[in-house]
Amino acid sequence: QVQLIESGGGLVQTGGSLRLSCTASGFTLDYERIGWFRQAPGKEREGVSCISFTDDTIYYAGFVEGRFTASRDNSKKTVYLEMNGLKSEDTATYYCAAEPGFCPPIWDLQWEYKKWGQGTQVTVSS
Secondary structure, X not given: OOEEEEEOXXXXXXXXXXXXXXXXXXXXXXXXXXXXXXXXXXXXXXXXXXXXXXXXXXXXXHHHOOOEEEEEEHHHOEEEEEEOOOOHHHOEEEEEEEEEOOOOOOOOOHHHXXXXXXXXXXXXXX
């Protein structure tokens, strides 16, 4: 069964850190780009980051402001999103999504990603 499984979410105080993981099951990530998206209550889902399968092209949304770092370990079939300096507005359900290829300059078109995880909740308290 083809699955993406996110983990690592939780409750953290403002300024804290979390590392999200996105692990593939039933397929390899070797040729997949991975997009991170998030959806806050009452808001539309938005793009956070995209990391290409070769790991040499990574995009971030403007609101990241250098606080998040995407990385991947294809041998573990896992992509990571290290989040530092968390703010209350980062509270959301975070999703990873996979699609073959490089991240294009417009990387946050959600309909392009065919495989999605179930999401992991991140809550930042002030």
